[in-house]
Amino acid sequence: MKAFKEAYQQQHLILSLGLGLFIFLAGGQSFTSAWMMTLALFFNLLFSTTILYYLKKYFTEDNKWLLIMIVMASVATWFQMLAVAFLPGWVVGIEAYLPFIAISGLILARVETVVQTESLKNIFFHGLGSVVGFAMLVLPIGLLSDVLGLGVITFASPSGQGPLFSITILDVAYRMPIFLGPQGAIGVLILAALWIAFVRNLRGKQA
Amino acid sequence: MAKPTSSILVLGLTAISAFSILFATQLITQPILETRENQRYLDLLKIESLADYQVGEAILPTGELLAAGITEIKPFFLNEILTAVAYTGVTSGYASGLSFRLGIRDGIITQFVVDAHRESQGYGADVLVNVPEALEDLLIVEESTWTASLIAISTGSTMTRRGIVNVLKAIRLDYIERVDS
Numbered sequence: 001m002k003a004f005k006e007a008y009q010q011q012h013l014i015l016s017l018g019l020g021l022f023i024f025l026a027g028g029q030s031f032t033s034a035w036m037m038t039l040a041l042f043f044n045l046l047f048s049t050t051i052l053y054y055l056k057k058y059f060t061e062d063n064k065w066l067l068i069m070i071v072m073a074s075v076a077t078w079f080q081m082l083a084v085a086f087l088p089g090w091v092v093g094i095e096a097y098l099p100f101i102a103i104s105g106l107i108l109a110r111v112e113t114v115v116q117t118e119s120l121k122n123i124f125f126h127g128l129g130s131v132v133g134f135a136m137l138v139l140p141i142g143l144l145s146d147v148l149g150l151g152v153i154t155f156a157s158p159s160g161q162g163p164l165f166s167i168t169i170l171d172v173a174y175r176m177p178i179f180l181g182p183q184g185a186i187g188v189l190i191l192a193a194l195w196i197a198f199v200r201n202l203r204g205k206q207a
Numbered sequence: 208m209a210k211p212t213s214s215i216l217v218l219g220l221t222a223i224s225a226f227s228i229l230f231a232t233q234l235i236t237q238p239i240l241e242t243r244e245n246q247r248y249l250d251l252l253k254i255e256s257l258a259d260y261q262v263g264e265a266i267l268p269t270g271e272l273l274a275a276g277i278t279e280i281k282p283f284f285l286n287e288i289l290t291a292v293a294y295t296g297v298t299s300g301y302a303s304g305l306s307f308r309l310g311i312r313d314g315i316i317t318q319f320v321v322d323a324h325r326e327s328q329g330y331g332a333d334v335l336v337n338v339p340e341a342l343e344d345l346l347i348v349e350e351s352t353w354t355a356s357l358i359a360i361s362t363g364s365t366m367t368r369r370g371i372v373n374v375l376k377a378i379r380l381d382y383i384e385r386v387d388s
Contacts, residue, residue: 058217066218074225078232085236088243172328180325 004125004132023104026097027138028188032156034142036090037101038135040079044101045111045127047075052115053123059116068111069102076102089160141191149179149187248281251310252291253317260285268381275377282385283312289385291317298374300324300367301331307374311382316342316353319371331367334360338371347379 027037051071059067080098083091091098114126146154151170154163179187245257254260263282272280276298283291291312298305302325310317319342326332337360345353354372361368 055217055221058213060214063214063218067221070218070221070225074229078229081229081232081236085239175328177325 002122004129023097023101024134024138024192025185025188026094026100028141028192029093029145030150031139031142031146031154032090032092033094034135034138035155036083036087036094037097037138038131039090040076040083040098040101041134042127042131043079044072044076045130046124047079048072048102049111049115049123049127050120051075052111053120056115064112072102072111073099076100087158089156089158092156092160137192137195140195141188144191144195145179145188148176148191151175247308248283248293248310251293251308251318251320252283252312253310254283254291254312257283260290261287272377272381275374277374277377277381280381292382292385294378296374298370300326300335300370301364302326305335305367305370307371309374309378311347311378314346314348314382314386316345316347318343326364326367331364334364334367342375347375347382350376350379 023037023041027034048071052068055067055071076099080095083098084095110126110130114123118126143153146152147169151172151174152166152168154166156162157164176187179191245262248262249255249257261284263284266280266282268277268280275296277294277296279295281293281295282289283293291310294309294311296307296309297303298307304323304325305321306323308318308320308322310319319339321335321338324332324335326335338357341356341360342353345356347353353375357368357372
């Protein structure tokens, strides 16, 4: 649990925003995208670190980074192929971005150290902590993007057969295009800034 | 000397294993993606099954068709006669990025599907809701008919209509040329 807490605290909010900006922007466009990106991150971290844990005894100065890159790029591509085939409704708009998780600093910054220093159990909790930290940032922002840009709270069906649920919150006149879809990067960044300020303020008050 | 060899061997084996897993995954997922793609065409062209049809290779447009925003043309043949064509493209209305698909079977517009757009709510976006119905079952060669049908539903959204009309004009010429040839 210590590994989980450490990873969660390190990964939470500002680190996610700074190091994982690319996947954060892709995930923050809607609640469904945020969920899919969180899921993708979880599987990528879990598989990459587990495979690398068993490969670490073969690490040398010459091949270490090449092995890490091969494993991470392959796992990310593998997950993308499966997601596009079996979860088409969840990957709409972000399918091209899924393999980029491999190069995201969110993972690269920790995989090498974690794999070489932690036990397999701790690696799992470390990964889980990172994902929960990332989800804490991206899920509320995805939800707010939907509400402010589309005026709805909605979640797509994994098969792509329409939404699982959709509740209209805002009338058309009050919807803001700067939060809408892939063009809503600026809106996502504004929301991230507000969300981080809110959480930091809350933490400050608790302390 | 043994150490570098082992290092390269591990790297090679890892790369081969990764490639094999990705290749196997592709073999599993490719038929699923093809079936889904075919289903999209069946829905667009309102065909029950592709069993009797010969599906042509996707054609990348050139010239005026490309300028109009068409990105892919997919022909379908019945007894070696061109029977249906599916057009995919992106045009501009009031805003850019109006992504659409159009199906034509036996000269009749079977469906016009808007996949994505950034038209203004209350104006172009509302018009786009009615465009598929306005175009359905009209003859693609009868330009005056579908133009009149579009005008009837697009008061106040001239730019949106103009984008669609430009695309349909280019498709009409292409379709006539393909059928004649």
